[in-house]
Amino acid sequence: MARNIVVGAAQLGPISRLDSRTSAVDRMIKLMDEAKQQGVELIVFPELALTTFFPRWFIEDQVELDSFFEREMPNLETAPLFKKATELSMGFYLGFAELIEESGKKRHFNTSILVDDKGSLIGKYRKIHLPGHFENEPSRAFQHLEKRYFETGNLGFPTFKAFGGQMGMCLCNDRRWPETFRMLGLQGAELVMLGYNTPAHYPPVPKHDHLNDFHNHLVMQAGAYQNGTWVIGVAKAGNEENCDLIGGTCIIAPTGEIVAECKTLGDELIVYQCDLDRCTEIKNGIFDFAQHREPENYKLITETKGVKIEGSD
Numbered sequence: 205m206a207r208n209i210v211v212g213a214a215q216l217g218p219i220s221r222l223d224s225r226t227s228a229v230d231r232m233i234k235l236m237d238e239a240k241q242q243g244v245e246l247i248v249f250p251e252l253a254l255t256t257f258f259p260r261w262f263i264e265d266q267v268e269l270d271s272f273f274e275r276e277m278p279n280l281e282t283a284p285l286f287k288k289a290t291e292l293s294m295g296f297y298l299g300f301a302e303l304i305e306e307s308g309k310k311r312h313f314n315t316s317i318l319v320d321d322k323g324s325l326i327g328k329y330r331k332i333h334l335p336g337h338f339e340n341e342p343s344r345a346f347q348h349l350e351k352r353y354f355e356t357g358n359l360g361f362p363t364f365k366a367f368g369g370q371m372g373m374c375l376c377n378d379r380r381w382p383e384t385f386r387m388l389g390l391q392g393a394e395l396v397m398l399g400y401n402t403p404a405h406y407p408p409v410p411k412h413d414h415l416n417d418f419h420n421h422l423v424m425q426a427g428a429y430q431n432g433t434w435v436i437g438v439a440k441a442g443n444e445e446n447c448d449l450i451g452g453t454c455i456i457a458p459t460g461e462i463v464a465e466c467k468t469l470g471d472e473l474i475v476y477q478c479d480l481d482r483c484t485e486i487k488n489g490i491f492d493f494a495q496h497r498e499p500e501n502y503k504l505i506t507e508t509k510g511v512k513i514e515g516s517d
């Protein structure tokens with residue numbers, strides 16, 4: 205018996221700094237309509253899908269910076285997305301910049317939510333691996349100030365029982381860290397959704413730029429295979445405010461095989477019927493954690509942050 209779920213990966217092309225949230229929402233609604241035609245039950249959108257990737261600029265004015273964040277979800281501009289989801293009986297993953305006030309203090313997170321086919325919130329994730337830097341570095345062609353603009357996520361790596369299986373979420377740089385997928389895998393994740401905004405040019409090591417598309421798939425395919433889970437990776441792509449972002453949106457099976465991939469750098473939908481029961485081919489075999497993991501030997505992984513070489517001080 206197959207536990208099938210028809211998943212849509214909805215890549216978005218560039219969102220410019222002056223684009224309204226409504227224009228981004230309208231583009232996502234158009235992709236939802238197209239997805240419905242193909243029987244999609246769950247659609248995945250990118251990281252920071254409502255605005256341009258603003259961490260590429262050093263923004264000193266806090267009011268301007270906060271204008272890229274959502275204070276409620278849903279809100280006036282995103283309500284149509286929730287309404288459409290309910291009309292189409294389609295669940296969705298959405299990445300956005302989240303601003304909350306807690307005991308009088310403003311807090312900023314790079315967030316994703318999972319919403320069910322009735323428009324109700326199932327769960328939330330806040331990005332834990334924040335790449336880039338904290339101070340303005342004018343020598344860079346563009347900044348990557350996620351460490352400055354967001355706090356480290358404070359919700360851990362939760363999974364959620366929904367859509368007939370165990371669902372997991374993460375965001376962009378999280379996919380590069382095996383700990384992310386293993387934390388979700390150890391909770392039985394069968395389908396991991398993640399959005400990303402990945403510049404084609406990585407200023408610290410320009411000679412690796414030609415490897416960015418390869419590294420993008422490498423880490424997601426490894427995460428899928430090593431944890432026996434489906435992975436849905438969705439890009440905000442294209443030349444956004446003069447900064448090239450990679451595409452490579454894809455749907456990856458628990459075997460690590462890419463079963464569907466976007467071919468453009470614009471708004472593009474790919475669809476695949478994911479059989480969640482296929483996860484057992486890996487979870488009950490080569491990566492049967494209970495049978496084969498040896499956590500007593502992995503203490504360094506949780507006890508240290510950086511490299512620790514025996515014998516050196």
Ligand code: ING
Nearest residue numbers: 335376377380400401402403406
């Ligand atoms: N973006 C990038 C990512 O991890 C990056 C940052 C780019 C890291 C290129 C390494 C190389 O995909 C975000 N938003 O995390």
